[in-house]
Amino acid sequence: MALFHPVDEKDVTRAIVGSFMRQFEEYAESDVIIVGGGPSGLMAGKELASKGVKTLIVERNNYIGGGFWIGGYLMNKLTVRAPAQKVLDELGVPYEEAQEGLFVADGPHACSKLIAAACDAGVKFANMTIFEDVVLREGNRVAGVVINWTPVTSLPREITCVDPVAIESKIVIDSTGHDACVLAKLEQRGLAKTVGFGAMWVERSEDLLVEHTGEFMPGLIVTGMAVSTAYGLPRMGPTFGGMLLSGKRGAEVALEKLAEMK
C-alpha cells in the first residue's frame, strides 16, 4: 500500500501556480513592502504583520535571513548586547551571557526562529526577487517597488529581455544592508542624497544606528545597515542587536505613518 495519496504531476503544478499567483495578486498592493530579508527587515516585518499590517518582504536570494545565520569568521554564533537579548526572549531563542550585558546565541537557531516568527505573524515573501526601481507618486513619495526575478540578472543580456513588474505599497522599507539599494536608486535619479560612510567613533555605532532609524523621505523608511549608508555612520561595528532594534524602531515609525495616512 502506497504511503502517500496519489496525485498527478499536473496537480502539483497547478497547486504551486495557483497558490503563488493568488498571493502575488493579493500582495501586488501591500501596506508595507520591505526590501531585504535580513535581521532588520525580518524584525520590522514581524512587528508590522503582528499588528495586522499587510507586509511583503522582497529578498534577492533564495534564502531568507541575510547575514543572521553566522557571526564573524564564518562562526555560527551571534552576539547581542543588552537590551537586545529581550528580542531573543520574545523569539524563544536560547542564549548564554558571555559577560555582563553581552549575550551569545546559535546563529541557525536565532535566524530560523526570527524567520518563523515573521511567517507566523503573517509576513509574505517574494524571494529570488530583485529590487530594480521605485514607484513614485506626487511629491516624490515612494509608493512601491519595481521587481524582477533575481536569475534574470545572472544571464547574458541578449537572452534576458525580461521586463520587470511593479508592486505598490503605502510604505517601503529599505533593509538592504550597506548597499542601501532603494536609497542608491533614488540617489541615482537625483531624488535623494545620502551621506555615505563617515567620521564617527566606531564603538558607538550601534546606538547611533538605532537612533537614526526612521523615515528618510516620504514613503521610505530605512532600517539596519542601510541607515549607516544614509547618514554616514560607520561600516564596522554594529552587531545583531542593533539590527533587531533598528527593525523594531522602523516598524514603530511605519505604524505611525500608516496611522497618519488613515
Added chain:
Amino acid sequence: MFLSEIYIYSEPRCRSVDYQELSSYVNGLLPGTRVMLAGPILEEYIDGFEGSIRDGVVRRLAVSLAKAKVRALEDPVPDEQSVLEGEVVYERRRLEDRKNTVFGLIYDAHILSAIYGSLLSSEKSRIEQLHIIFTNQLIGTRDTADRRYHARTVLCGSPSIVSLSGITIAPAKDTGFYIARRSAEAFGFAEEEKMEVAAGFAGDSLSLDDPRLTEVAKGYIAQALAYRLSGDAFCSDPDCRLYNAHRQRELIRAQLDSDSEYCGMHEELFNRQARTNGG
C-alpha cells in the same frame, strides 16, 4: 586680563562628574572670581520657550547641530552644510530626551562653540566672563598639518567646550590596544568581541563612568582658564595639568599622578589672577 565670572555648564548625561566639586576647585584656584554652576546649555535654552515657539527653537537648534556634524575626517565642514531630515530628527530627539546618552558623532568644535555662544544672552556675553560648557558629544578640530579632523578633549575659546567623551577617546590608549583590535577585526569578530580582546592591552585609561573623571575635568577647566588668561592653554611640562596629553598614559600622569598640580610658571599665572581679583 580681568576675569570676574566663570560659568560652568553641566552635562547631565554623564553622572560621574561632580560639578559642585569642580566649582569649589575653581573657587580655590581663582579666589575672588565668581563661579556659577549652570545646567546643560542647550536644554536650558529651549526650556525658556513654550508651545509652537519652543518647537521652532528646537527645530532651528537641531538643524544647526546637524550642520556642525563632521561627515568625513578629511573634509572641512562647509559653511552651509546641507542636512538630511533624519539627521535633524536625530538631533531633535537628543535635545528633547535628557536621558539619551547616545554619542559617537563628531562635531566641528568651532561651529559648536559658535552655536553655544549664540545662545548666551547679552548679559552673559561680557568680556570679563568665561563660559565653560561640558558635553558628552565628541568634538573635533581640523589639524592644519595633515588636514584631517582629530577628536579633542577641550576647545579653549569663548565659550570653551570640554568633551567628556573626548577625554576618554581623544588621547590614545596604549599601542597594543589598537594592534589587538585590528587583529580581532581581521578575524571578523563582532564589535563587542573586538573590544573584549583589545581591552587587556589598553593600559590604564578613562571611561565615561570612571570616578576619576571629576579630578581629570579640573585640569581641562584649568586649560580653558589658562587660555583666557594668557592666550596659551598648554604647557610643555608633562607633570603640569596644562600638559596637552595625546595619550591616556600622559593624561593620567598630568591630571592624577603628578606630585604638583601646576608647574611654577602656571601656578604663578593663576596666583596673579587671584591677586588681581583681590583673592
